[in-house]
Amino acid sequence: MNNWIEDGRNHIWHPFTQMKTAPAPLPVIRGEKEYLFLEDGTRLIDGISSWWVTLHGHSHPKIAEAIASQAKTLEQVIFAGFVHEPAAKLSKRLSVLWQNHLTRSFFSDDGSTAVEVALKMSIQSRVNQGNKKRNQIIALEHAYHGDTLGAMSVGERSIWTAPFHSLLFEVVRMPSPVAESGPSAEEHKQYCLDSLMSYLEFHHESVSAIIVEPLVHGASGMLMWAPGALSEIRKLTSKYGIHLIADEIMTGFGRTGKWFACNHEEVFPDIVCLSKGLTGGFLPMSITMCTEEIYEQFLSDDRMKAFFHGHSYTANPIACAAANASLDVFEEEKTLEKIVAIENLHQSRLKDYENHPLVADARIQGTIFAVEIKNPDGGYFSAIGPKLYDFYLKNGVLLRPLGNTVYILPPFCISPENLGKIHDLILESLNWILKEPV
Ligand SMILES: Cc1ncc(COP(=O)(O)O)c(C=O)c1O
Incomplete structure (x- = not known):
């Protein structure tokens, strides 16, 4: 051996x-x-x-070459106080893919940290507005958003999360509009939307965000949503000023047939989490994108209103180069x-x-x-x-x-x-x- x-x-x-x-x-x-x-x-x-x-594909030569070339030029730099071309280029390209509805990219390391960032971003934006009470998160049944404590909190409780339940924060759990086959499909979708609507009608002032895996619950068994449910959720969240967080970590970059699952229903979330396919599958990296409106909640002369989050490898140049090369491959191939x-x-x-x-x-x-x-x-x-x-x-x-x-x-x-x-x-x-x- x-x-x-x-x-x-x-x-x-x-x-x-x-x-x-x-x-x-x-x-x-x-x-x-x-x-x-x-x-x-x-x-x-x-x-x-x-x-x-x-x-x-594995070891795609174009992405491998981009990685090698970037590694020889600039392999890593602290991302507080510094910026580099691969990250700037990538963030602009992603904004264009989201038709400039999402304008700001916040980098982290993997799917779970992208979710942590999304939740913290939503909550702190409320706090920065002086609204500490708007701190509830709505999440769906069947949800999976990762394995760190915040990501597990918004995921459905399961055998996987059981040892950690005492550490997880409470969320408002809503039924998921999975497409049930048979005549009950439409009824089930309506039931889910009605449940959300009645909750929001009375409690919207306490809710900061709803997090969803748009169109497909991956880890729970590739459960697929009833068509139209996502856009209805968007309408409700817009009506009540609630952030829609789309976890596109699995669904992003073409998996569902379009660039992003949200594209199927012409939905623009307030926050989106991207990882997995972001670098073509070469390197761990994630991005949490948000609207200019959310970003602006953090602009202030008060340094305490800055977003307090970051990782050692935030926006690693090699990973950004891989992501840019992957987007090139989309066009070239x-x-x-x-x-x-x-x-x-x-x-x-x-x-x-x-x-x-x-x-x-x-x-x-x-x-x-x-x-x-x-x-x-x-x-x-x-x-x-x-x-x-x-x-x-x-x-x-x-x-x-x-x-x-x-x-x-x-x-x-x-x-x-x-x-x-x-x-x-x-x-x-x-x-x-x-x-x-x-
Ligand atoms: C929808 C979704 N969110 C988050 C995650 C967590 O991503 P990671 O494993 O990179 O932390 C996954 C992983 O499968 C996922 O499918």
Whole structure:
């Protein structure tokens, strides 16, 4: 066995992993396009963009070169009192993508910190206006916004958050307008909107913000929203002067079929959280964008009104260079066309699932495809998830089911053949379960 694998086994603590019982992690040595290459020569198709980050493919040469060149020019600089071109350029480009409704970019390190920044930004903007009482946050059922304490607080309470409940702050939890199939769909959406409306009618003066994952609850099982709900939430929040925080950490940069999930309903949030695909999936970085109006609440001769937040690596120049290169690739490789092709391929395979006896639901939002498997033992720790994970790996594909939901969230460079292969494999796995029930 190679020494580095042994070293890792002795010294690394992996995320979301029961280190006692989990199989040894797979040693990966190289990535290219949609492929990951293991130490033993195995080639895997990455069907989940390595935790939803990889956009244009692994080790994309254009982004790799931009990183190398930036590293040789300016690798890092304190971002209080200094600025650099990659960050300035990136913030302007993002504002343009948001049609200048969101004008200011605040940099941090990952999805969770982008959420922390969004919450603090909303609350402090109220305090700066002399309104300390407007301090409630509304969050939705099924929500996942990250693993730091503030991000966990706005996420739905679950087995993952249970050990920390005594530390989490309370939020107002509202039902989520997930698209329930069948005749109740419209009723459910209306119920969610009515619940929000009646709460706001009486309590809006206490509410600072509502945070949502627009159109798709990712970690809760790729649950997709009823169309129209997001724009209705926008109307309500505008009516009552409540900040709409769109957590586009997973949905941003083309995942849902448009640049951002909010674009589907022509919604402009007051604050948006971006990460994951921001750097094309190369480096950890996040940005919390906000409107000029929110930004202006922090402008004052009083230094106490400055936004008190920052990280050592805020706006790291190398990560900014990667993000700029990723946006270039969108243009140069016509990535939005690739995204449409991925969605079309998913659509063309939908009927194969809908007729399958084990399928409870199959759904698509842009490049994201999800199939929920009928499973009596349900829940996230259902035995079916790990069994399927192994089955897919043995067949050369990385898919990581969320409980009994299998999903595909591919890098945009994936070939139609490989995407077709993944669908074939999922269908094969359903037939395999039929023959050998868990
Ligand atoms: C919607 C959403 N928000 C926040 C996060 C947290 O991001 P990170 O894991 O980079 O902290 C995630 C991660 O999956 C996410 O899907």
